[in-house]
Amino acid sequence: MIVMKFGGSSVANSERIRHVAGIIQNFSDRKPVVVLSAMGDTTDDLLDAADAALSGKVTIDAIEKLHKDTSAALGIPVDGIEKLLGELRTLLTGVSMLRELSPRSKDYLVSFGERLSVRIMAAYLSSQGTPAVFYDAWDIGFFSDSNYTNAELLPDVQENIRASLGPYAEGRAGASTAIPVVTGFIAKDKNGFITTLGRGGSDLTATVIGSALMAEEVQTWKDVNGILTADPRIVKTAQTVPVATYDEVAELAYFGSQVLHPRSMQPCIQTGTPVRVKNSYNIDAPGSIIVTESETELPPVRSITTKKNVTLIDIVSTRMLGQYGFLAKVFDIFAAHNISVDVVATSEVSVSLTVDSKKADFSALTKDLGKYASIEIKKHKAIVTVICDVSRSSSILAVTFEALAREKINIQMISQGASKVNISLICESNEAERVVRLLHDCYFGADGKTPCSFS
Incomplete structure (x- = not known):
């Protein structure tokens, strides 16, 4: 089985969701588990809505329009997102009355982006004849400490994931064959409050799942052709690096590259699970694969x-x-x-x-x-x-x-x-x-x- 993670730009609108759904369907025979970020600029829109609420104005117009218009364009019912939108309005009403947004409330607020995107994707895949089921991350065992906005996952998370998704990944008799579509970036603490996992949180969700289920590989689909020899905005002739080690990618991330945060790679480093970086806008590009140690001789730089x-x-x-x-x-x-x-x-x-x-x-x-x-x-x-x-x-x-x-x-x-x-x-x-x-x-x-x- 494989894990496929798609970032916000990859699922920014109905056209992108159709495209990503096609990618997922192409890999359906490899038992994918899909991890999604919020659609496009939804996280920023949620934070803007919070700022408005702090000033006494409750509005979710941008968020509601994007997700309802997307559902309509995809031909799927909006029932799955109406409840969440109502919950969001209630939260922002509370913020406007208290004129306060605590770190715990902020995590609750931004979680709506991922929760909305997985519902839309699962419904669309199912409507296209590929059974899929959405999961909020805690449904499959993602629990964390209470360090809101930058939470750490608890030690038993991988065991929880194996219990939840193991039968699907292993293709056990009687197990569901519907593709799991899981929220990235979020978890719950032991008190049942929603937390967020900080920088690289969605990638971390994917690598933890991949490590727990001993995936063949974790694919993280972005808007670049993989790891590059330089920032293409600076060097027009930058090339894709076909193979890189975890150590190399960690250093790249620390010193300015935005491909993968070092924290998100730790689960796969522990199990030796390869991570492949692919471009959802250019699916024919081979991308880059990140491994513990390359089996072939690599160039000096x-x-x-x-x-x-x-x-x-x-x-x-x-x-x-x-x-x-x-x-x-x-x-x-x-x-x-x-x-x-x-x-x-x-x-x-x-x-x-x-x-x-x-x-x-x-x-x-x-x-x-x-x-x-x-x-x-x-x-x-x-x-x-x-x-x-x-x-x-x-x-x-x-x-x-x-x-x-x-x-x-x-x-x-x-x-x-x-x-x-x-x-x-x-x-x-x-x-x-x-x-x-x-x-x-x-x-x-x-x-x-x-x-x-x-x-």
Whole structure:
């Protein structure tokens, strides 16, 4: 069996739902379990409705129109969504009266998007002769803690899923053959309140199901042709990466790529379940498959990504020469200020690191760090990360710095990741896209066909 997850743009309207239903039907012999996000901009529309309710106005016009018009265009009854729309109006009426939206109420609110989309898809598939049944995620055992807006699933979720969907996945005699269509992104806590799973939540739903049922693969259908060698908005000749490892994709996600959030891959990493990234707008594209370890030799460089608007902090303390605990003091201060560090380079008495410019109070941080060291803060920097085989770092760096030197681009810091799959370079933020294009041309060829030679 397989798991097929479709994002919001893939099911944005009636035309897209027809298209996705056709994809699902093409895979019906592989016992698919389907996971859906909310339709198009529904989550944003729900949050806009909440803002209106906080100002005393209750309206669900945009949400109601999209889902009713879609149902009408698909020729399916609206009975399945009328009840939910009424429930949504009641919730927003309460918000308007209290003029308050708690994290728990916000999770309840945004859950309507996924709950509406699975009802429409299951009804449409069934109307086309492919029996399907919708499930809100808790119906098959998705339960979480009560950390609203960013909940963690409980340990027994996979066992619950096996009990609920195992007979279907295994094709047991007497088991339902209707395709399960499951809400992504949401769960319930032990008190029965709806929770959301945070960034990558719908992908996480799919990978947890795939891991629990030992799926042949988890397919995540998006609006790109898979994992690419660079952001196509920056590099027009970006190519699809046919095979990537979990470690490589995790680094890509951390440093700017939006393909899969590292958290969502953890269930499949534990079971070795492959994840295939496909394009629902271009079903003939082969996509990319993510595996624990590739069985074939991979090229030295896999992809390049960038993260802009970071701040470089240089910390130097000659007073700490030969003394223990310098780095411990530095990172204790960052922890006390709840500031996450991206890239680090160290020596015995100094450390250079980058942080997200939007998430740091530099005045308070500088004051505390200044007790132990001299501090220099350099804003408007960018991280350019090369996902590669670090065992070949000497030849990769030789090619890299030769290309940068020709263009007189100065790199201000370099860090080789402990994961052994990335090398990060720090440059000016306004040079980042130029650096990505230059290195992509160097690694993969300006025409996408004639890459440089790595010795």
